[in-house]
Amino acid sequence: MNKLELQKTANEIRKSIVTSVHSAKAGHPGGSLSATEVFTYLYFEEMHVDPKNPKDPDRDRFVLSKGHTAPGLYATLAERGFFPKEDLMTLRQIGSHLQGHPCMQHTPGLDMSSGSLGQGISAAVGMALAGKIDKKDYRVYTLLGDGEIQEGQVWEAAMFAGAKKLDNLVVIVDNNGLQIDGNIADVNSPYPIDKKFEAFNFHVINVEDAHDFDQLRAAFDEAKGVKEVPTAIIVKSVKGKGVSFMENNAGWHGKAPNDEEYAIAMEELKKAGEALCQM
Numbered sequence: 001m002n003k004l005e006l007q008k009t010a011n012e013i014r015k016s017i018v019t020s021v022h023s024a025k026a027g028h029p030g031g032s033l034s035a036t037e038v039f040t041y042l043y044f045e046e047m048h049v050d051p052k053n054p055k056d057p058d059r060d061r062f063v064l065s066k067g068h069t070a071p072g073l074y075a076t077l078a079e080r081g082f083f084p085k086e087d088l089m090t091l092r093q094i095g096s097h098l099q100g101h102p103c104m105q106h107t108p109g110l111d112m113s114s115g116s117l118g119q120g121i122s123a124a125v126g127m128a129l130a131g132k133i134d135k136k137d138y139r140v141y142t143l144l145g146d147g148e149i150q151e152g153q154v155w156e157a158a159m160f161a162g163a164k165k166l167d168n169l170v171v172i173v174d175n176n177g178l179q180i181d182g183n184i185a186d187v188n189s190p191y192p193i194d195k196k197f198e199a200f201n202f203h204v205i206n207v208e209d210a211h212d213f214d215q216l217r218a219a220f221d222e223a224k225g226v227k228e229v230p231t232a233i234i235v236k237s238v239k240g241k242g243v244s245f246m247e248n249n250a251g252w253h254g255k256a257p258n259d260e261e262y263a264i265a266m267e268e269l270k271k272a273g274e275a276l277c278q279m
Contacts, residue, residue: 001044004279006213009079010040011273014242015266016075016088022262024092027100030252031145032072034176034210034237039076041216042141051081054109060138061127063112065120066145066174067101068254074098074107082109118151120144121171125157128169128230139224143172147179150188155200161230162201169230170223171202174210176239178250197232210235244268 001009013036021027043049047060064073071091078085083097090096097106101115111127114120124142131138144154161169173193181187190196194204203226205219216235223231239253240246243265257265 003213004276006037006040006044008273008276009044010036011242011269011276013040013072013075013079015269015273016078016085017071018243018257018262018265018269020071020075020088020091020098021256022259023089025256026092026254027071027256028068028254029071029243029256030178030239030246030249030254031066031069031174031176032075033241033243033246034239035066035069035072035143035174036076036241037211037213037216038143038172038174038235038237039072041213041220043076043080045217046220047141048138049080049109051109054082058136058138061111061124061140063120063124063127063140063142064102064114065124065142066117066148067114067120069143069145070098070100070102070115073102073110077107077109080109083107117145117148118153121154122157124171125161125166125169128161128166129164131168132164132166139168139170141170141172143174145179146173146175146177146190146193147184147187149173149190149193149196150184155196158197158200158202158230158232165201165228166230167227170220171197171230171232173232173234174237175234176237178239178248178253180250180253182250193234194232197234201229202232203229205231205233207233207235210237211241242269242272 017032104110128140246252
């Protein structure tokens, strides 16, 4: 995909995020929207995956360590063709395969169940080690929240990944600066994030704008050339990106828009889509 196609895809995914969370009357839009371009780039450009064969043993793997942003991952999987987009309207409903946090037993395209913060990266590290042991070429990607990395288990996993030289592992940190209780620097500052991963023997790439596909492409291309060490890509993002009243607002970490807010959000995303179509 070229940059414009990726931008259009990301805008459609944003619409699906807002729509599914509104339909569920619950969910986590803020961090889903901040990671939308990362989700889009991974599934439409970077990763070797096939919606027709989601269990391909040679596929690349993705673990959503910040599992509460499942609406973003679900919207991306639906857009990629793993299941019908209509299913997104059943988010968090009894009997739906789209639970509030990812459940690999029920949803096509999910490589790991997640939700308890800090645990996803450990699973991803295990997958990467298995790939090395089995002499497989697949790569493993995991997305963490910047509030999530306050969890100690994250650094146990990072230490192990560095020690085992897992160069088939890419850890992405969505650095939107906000967590459920407010600014991450005020709650329990994880800064400097890049120096911490370097101390655990990671190759670190800083991306200044997580919503710029050129910068994401450069980062993931660089990661593919890294040998003997795992890679951490730290992306500076805007929580709630794409919906004006949600942007940089910690209150939208885990709250659904009401009918009026939903209409405003969808109108903004519609206009954004129209602007892209004129480019």
